[in-house]
Amino acid sequence: xFDNLSTRLEGIVKKIRGKGRLTEADVDExxxxxxxxxxxxxxxxxxxxSICNRIRETAIGATRSSALDPAQQVxxxxxxxxxxxxxxxxxxxxxxxxxxxxxxxxxxxxxxKTTNSAKLAAWFKGQGRQPLLVGADLQRPxxxxxxxxxxxxIDVPVFSDPSxxxxxxxxxxEEAKRLGRDVVIVDTAGRLSIDxxxxxxxxxxSAAVDPDFTFLVIDAMTGQDAVQTAEAFHATLKIDAVxxxxxxxxxxxxxxxxxxxxxxxxxxxxxTGEKLTEFEQFxxxxxxxxxxxxxxxxxxxxQAERAFEADQAEQAAAKLMEGQFTLDDFLDQMQQIKKxxxxxxxxxxxxxxxKELKGAKIDDDDLKPIEAIIRAMxxxxxxxxxxxxxxxxxxxxNGSGTQVGDVNRLVKQFGExxxxxxxxxxxxxxxxxxxxxxxxxxGPKGRGLPPGLLDPNAGQGIDLPGLPGMPNMPGIPGMxxx
Amino acid sequence: xGIEILFLVLAIAVVAFGIGVIVVSRRNIAATQAPPxxxxxxTTPPPEAEPDAADGAGVLxxxxxVEPVEPASLRDRLAKARLAFTGAFVGVxxxxxxxxxxxxxxxxxxxxxxxxxxxTTDLIDGLRVKVAAKEITEPQGxxxxxxxxxxxxxxxxxxxxxxxxxxxxxxVWMFVGVNGVGKTxxxxxxxxxxxxDGRTVLLAAGDTFRAxxxxxxxxxAERSGAEIVRGAEGGDPSSVIYDxxxxxxxxxTQLVMADTAGRLHTKxxxMEELKKVRRVAEKGAGRxxxxxxxxxxxxxxxxxxxxxxxxxxxxxxxxxxxKLDGSAKGGIVFAIETELGIPVKxxxxxxxxxxxxxxxxxxxxxxxxxx
Numbered sequence: 001x002f003d004n005l006s007t008r009l010e011g012i013v014k015k016i017r018g019k020g021r022l023t024e025a026d027v028d029e030x031x032x033x034x035x036x037x038x039x040x041x042x043x044x045x046x047x048x049x050s051i052c053n054r055i056r057e058t059a060i061g062a063t064r065s066s067a068l069d070p071a072q073q074v075x076x077x078x079x080x081x082x083x084x085x086x087x088x089x090x091x092x093x094x095x096x097x098x099x100x101x102x103x104x105x106x107x108x109x110x111x112x113k114t115t116n117s118a119k120l121a122a123w124f125k126g127q128g129r130q131p132l133l134v135g136a137d138l139q140r141p142x143x144x145x146x147x148x149x150x151x152x153x154i155d156v157p158v159f160s161d162p163s164x165x166x167x168x169x170x171x172x173x174e175e176a177k178r179l180g181r182d183v184v185i186v187d188t189a190g191r192l193s194i195d196x197x198x199x200x201x202x203x204x205x206s207a208a209v210d211p212d213f214t215f216l217v218i219d220a221m222t223g224q225d226a227v228q229t230a231e232a233f234h235a236t237l238k239i240d241a242v243x244x245x246x247x248x249x250x251x252x253x254x255x256x257x258x259x260x261x262x263x264x265x266x267x268x269x270x271x272t273g274e275k276l277t278e279f280e281q282f283x284x285x286x287x288x289x290x291x292x293x294x295x296x297x298x299x300x301x302x303q304a305e306r307a308f309e310a311d312q313a314e315q316a317a318a319k320l321m322e323g324q325f326t327l328d329d330f331l332d333q334m335q336q337i338k339k340x341x342x343x344x345x346x347x348x349x350x351x352x353x354x355k356e357l358k359g360a361k362i363d364d365d366d367l368k369p370i371e372a373i374i375r376a377m378x379x380x381x382x383x384x385x386x387x388x389x390x391x392x393x394x395x396x397x398n399g400s401g402t403q404v405g406d407v408n409r410l411v412k413q414f415g416e417x418x419x420x421x422x423x424x425x426x427x428x429x430x431x432x433x434x435x436x437x438x439x440x441x442x443g444p445k446g447r448g449l450p451p452g453l454l455d456p457n458a459g460q461g462i463d464l465p466g467l468p469g470m471p472n473m474p475g476i477p478g479m480x481x482x
Numbered sequence: 483x484g485i486e487i488l489f490l491v492l493a494i495a496v497v498a499f500g501i502g503v504i505v506v507s508r509r510n511i512a513a514t515q516a517p518p519x520x521x522x523x524x525t526t527p528p529p530e531a532e533p534d535a536a537d538g539a540g541v542l543x544x545x546x547x548v549e550p551v552e553p554a555s556l557r558d559r560l561a562k563a564r565l566a567f568t569g570a571f572v573g574v575x576x577x578x579x580x581x582x583x584x585x586x587x588x589x590x591x592x593x594x595x596x597x598x599x600x601x602t603t604d605l606i607d608g609l610r611v612k613v614a615a616k617e618i619t620e621p622q623g624x625x626x627x628x629x630x631x632x633x634x635x636x637x638x639x640x641x642x643x644x645x646x647x648x649x650x651x652x653x654v655w656m657f658v659g660v661n662g663v664g665k666t667x668x669x670x671x672x673x674x675x676x677x678x679d680g681r682t683v684l685l686a687a688g689d690t691f692r693a694x695x696x697x698x699x700x701x702x703a704e705r706s707g708a709e710i711v712r713g714a715e716g717g718d719p720s721s722v723i724y725d726x727x728x729x730x731x732x733x734x735t736q737l738v739m740a741d742t743a744g745r746l747h748t749k750x751x752x753m754e755e756l757k758k759v760r761r762v763a764e765k766g767a768g769r770x771x772x773x774x775x776x777x778x779x780x781x782x783x784x785x786x787x788x789x790x791x792x793x794x795x796x797x798x799x800x801x802x803x804x805k806l807d808g809s810a811k812g813g814i815v816f817a818i819e820t821e822l823g824i825p826v827k828x829x830x831x832x833x834x835x836x837x838x839x840x841x842x843x844x845x846x847x848x849x850x851x852x853x
Binding site: 036039040041042045108109110111112140141142143145146147148149150192193194219221222223224225226228229232246248249254255365366 | 748751811
């Protein structure tokens with residue numbers, strides 16, 4: 001998400017970079033572009049206006065000062081505004097002193113309440129809690145059935161009562177107490193914010209369960225209506241935070257920004273894929289960095305930490321640095337990576353990934369042939385791909401159901417990667433400490449990525465002046481002519 | 483070096499490598515060979531599809547109730563939603579003449595309706611030219627001109643649902659779209675209407691991904707009296723659709739409505755799956771005469787990308803705009819129709835079966851533009 005916005009901002013910055021001074025005409029043009037960029041990202045009209053006014057002031061200031069590169073100032077100002085608009089801090093979840101902690105899920109039809117209820121339950125489980133899901137959506141045919149299926153997948157019990165949503169919710173709370181579950185998530189029916197009767201019903205549910213948190217689920221693809229909807233729900237329910245669903249699509253996210261700005265509640269979670277684990281806490285500052293095309297390293301690291309077996313990964317990383325990484329290790333790590341989420345979403349978080357690559361749609365299924373090829377190799381071949389000659393290639397291709405050319409390419413790429421990693425390994429030894437520190441204090445400007453990643457020979461990935469140069473995604477020969 | 487940095491390097495290296503191989507090999511494949519045609523894989527119809535077959539409504543509906551159902555007026559339905567808009571137009575009409583603020587008010591109103599910044603700028607610029615040429619001098623004239631211009635851009639599209647009685651087999655109407663837009667509900671309502679209008683209908687539960695999607699469609703089949711063919715959860719959607727078409731052909735059912743799982747247009751594997759479903763639907767006796775993209779009125783500018791991608795994958799023939807009874811305006815379909823040439827055919831304005839109605843450009847624009 002947010003890709004269009006960051007692409008556009010990059011274009012704007014390109015236009016003004018290198019100018020020693022900005023004229024008023026430059027500012028007008030920049031502001032027009034920023035406005036269009038925000039509107040195309042579905043940021044609410046009123047929010048666009050106020051953000052633009054503030055950025056304009058900075059930009060006008062930049063016309064007078066010659067101390068800093070004006071482009072830098074504009075980028076900084078856009079970045080500051082976006083961060084501010086997205087909200088400062090991550091919502092911290094506190095638990096009721098007298099369990100269970102009750103969470104109420106509300107939203108329009110099709111926003112993703114049921115799926116996100118289950119994802120949230122899985123998240124709570126990951127935090128060491130024992131959630132209970134309560135199906136109070138008796139409106140949509142088979143909604144409770146859907147919740148039960150999801151509950152089975154994450155091994156969380158589901159309670160429902162077909163008689164009445166308010167009664168089902170209240171009974172669900174009692175059930176949780178009886179079972180000793182310490183978190184209750186109530187999935188309600190989708191409803192229109194202008195449907196008085198249905199809004200009254202959800203108010204009654206809320207009154208019956210007295211939630212500690214009321215989450216509004218909003219589809220990241222929502223347009224201008226996001227604000228109206230959020231306002232209406234907020235007026236009825238007092239929303240504590242928003243869950244943005246379907247954030248794995250392209251180009252959207254303006255709704256997120258607008259809702260925060262207009263009703264003042266934070267975005268607590270973001271759903272980033274179809275898998276039930278693709279759900280994470282929302283970090284506004286990281287998101288602003290992502291908007292500006294800086295990737296989202298902290299999230300990536302967290303996901304990696306969650307997915308990897310620490311010892312094993314450390315070993316593998318060491319091997320990698322020393323250039324002793326084998327195809328077997330690769331295969332192992334590939335399995336770990338898969339646990340982190342889909343390749344596409346990982347790509348989105350990496351800084352400096354060329355646009356062509358982000359545009360190249362990558363699915364996990366695409367990995368299957370790679371896996372098949374490696375599995376068709378003997379242990380010796382995996383350890384030392386150089387020994388793979390013509391007849392071995394043919395055998396591997398036959399064994400994996402691929403073409404000899406595919407095998408060739410894989411072996412060649414692997415060689416490239418080994419070479420590259422060796423180089424990184426050496427570059428990474430020296431200034432290692434600084435990189436870590438910089439990243440932690442990171443914030444959206446996140447200066448100083450792990451230096452091991454910076455290949456001195458790689459071209460600049462993105463043209464953002466004033467921001468740390470990100471390397472091109474290294475080791476992908478053939479990408480440049482795409 | 484910190485352990486997390488090692489993780490990161492590792493992750494990036496592995497992902498970069500994997501992706502590099504994929505991209506390179508994909509490019510090579512594209513250059514050398516066209517995708518081989520896949521043979522359809524007929525499977526045995528799942529047993530749970532049996533029970534209703536005997537009294538399958540299809541054949542038995544002889545006298546569709548001909549009660550002339552008063553089609554709900556879009557304008558009435560939207561009355562309350564329109565209130566939100568009044569502000570901008572009161573502003574325009576409240577001024578004695580046309581000023582810069584008038585244009586800004588209109589622009590804001592269109593943007594708020596999700597019409598999109600490109601189309602909006604174009605419309606407003608047109609108005610500016612006419613005002614400068616003194617063709618429009620009154621505030622009311624400004625609104626009238628905007629409305630007339632928008633309606634004229636929607637003129638001349640064929641909005642009928644294509645049904646070919648001489649297809650030599652069942653007509654297939656496919657429903658596609660992103661998650662949560664209301665595909666299954668739309669099918670349920672439309673099946674009801676089609677059966678009432680005297681057609682025999684079979685529903686094919688091609689959404690094998692979302693938990694309980696088939697149950698939801700089954701409920702609709704029971705309500706409408708349509709037949710239903712289901713597959714196993716997580717099964718191959720193509721084979722479910724294929725079975726549905728074969729079943730319909732064998733029984734002489736006229737129309738198959740094929741549900742598909744919601745999918746984000748950015749997931750290329752899922753879009754490939756959809757292409758396959760589209761191909762397989764025509765493997766047997768069936769012919770796909772409509773592929774309807776379902777878009778939800780709350781959708782913002784992303785709708786345009788959705789429409790482009792789904793058209794690319796499945797040759798979309800029309801748009802169904804759902805959930806227009808909320809506070810959202812659905813202005814994005816104006817951009818979809820005028821920029822991509824995909825006609826909007828149906829509009830969903832409520833929960834009951836009658837609340838799926840033909841799209842009327844004049845009413846739609848009026849709901850957007852009138853105070």
